[in-house]
Amino acid sequence: MTTPLLEVADLAVDFGSQPAVRGVDLTLRRGETLGIVGESGSGKSVTALAVLGLLPGAARVKGSVRLEGRELVGLPSRELAGLRGNKVAMVFQDPLSAFTPVYRIGDQIVEAIRVHQKLDRAAARTRAAELLDLVGIPDPRRALDSFPHEFSGGMRQRAMIAMAIANDPDILLADEPTTALDVTIQAQVLDVLRTAQRETGAALVLVSHDLGVIAGMADRVAVMYAGRVVETAPVDELFAHPRHPYTLGLIGAVPRLDGARGALVPIPGQPPAPGTLGGGCPFADRCPLVEDRCRTEEPALTGDGDHLAACLRADFLAGTRPAP
Template identity: 50%
Template structure:
């Protein structure tokens, strides 16, 4: 049973629609990946769900956690959910951490807000969390500043802060983007380990198909503010059916292949101020017909259990990604 349910979530900035009715469920303990090019709405979906968008944003639809409505909820309700039930790791730890506050104090503050811990109890728990996420000499480094840590260690500190509230759902917003391949692998292993130990659910937002395949069981492919394909990792990677999903795989270099030229997806993501009349992907799709250009396909359940939004779905083969030391990334 899903404990997070998003229904018909729509977001507009200054009258320009950027999300066009997102429907998404996350079950307890499940790991779901969101992939797609920059600007497709991955991060906006969850910022809207948590009420973290600026005042000029207009949000409509429904977001519930265990039946409690979050969309349009009061500040007190949202503050009771943020960090405590749903925690978020932001993309850039250097901007998320306060540069003039010692890291231990920042983690202890999260413990005070979400779990009511004070003094020595909070300090000991903060040290435990730092040790849990792999910070060497956690007790000795409790009172130093963020700039004294490496980029990978700052990301680990952000994970420790997110875990301070013992959340039911962890949203990891491109947590490995700025890291090298070795550190990225360590962070992915850490997220998998923490999830296995705590039983929390996770939403992993990324451009990196290889990373998503390592930590998630289900994947949602987003394009121009809509989910266009959703399914289990194994089935979708083995046989992507939406032309956009197949295009993402075609643009990935194969480790076991020759020196063939990569096949990019032609064109660019449409301007949200003047979207196509029909399918948003139709101007870039080699299979598009007049129906695609005039009508909007609906995200529909398929016989194999996935959901798909396409009038002419294919049966193309994907890739079995080898992710060790290799980044399989969607164009940013």
């Protein structure tokens, strides 16, 4: 379907005088996976949390977040609570802190089910066991009686995904769900996310700093830097023909198993701290293609078709493609 399920327009989030997100535009269609990638502090997680109104009280949110045409910014807490876990569900980065430590896993999943569905406790518990079985947790009925600390990190993340899909949401927001896991468990958790998406038909927003994860999971990618989207494109187009030096730098910093390039190629310098941005491109001090005009104006996100970039040298990069 071409009609967007979720539309984010000119989203801005400030913490006091510190801007964390600046004018983000995103669209998400049914069944689609949108990857959001960038360094720590680029605004990825804040953008995802702003969609569900999960930011702390000190945050000031402007712009528009529309779910099936319904505006979520400024929606009363009671109405947002009816959407959380039902229409839009969150898979948090750290499941150990996301689960309540003094309640059993089963009780927490049952509560998530019964908040939105008219089921008695026995039926909800049966459903919870089915969900744990779906995400690959052995002996799911016994696992329902475990506390979060009795699960390994991978099992906790599986249980978090089970809770997220309990009410067949239209959208899953996964905020760096594999960050604290080793590569073997990371692959298993990504398989579980694919299964969850297939079973529910949900669209997926996958926030990550791991380009390998994004390349394997996403249909489209939004690259964020200094609180805004600096490039967006279909995943194959983005990796084959990046049009922003930051995207090219992220790809160049990925380690290669074949050893063809030797040592990693880091991006020099650090991202700008919130509140320190000048009038030019925020990537200028780290950019190998910087020109004088880059320091006087911040480029708009422009381009042709589905491939947009916020760079004055985008046309140059589009014509100077990297080796395969």
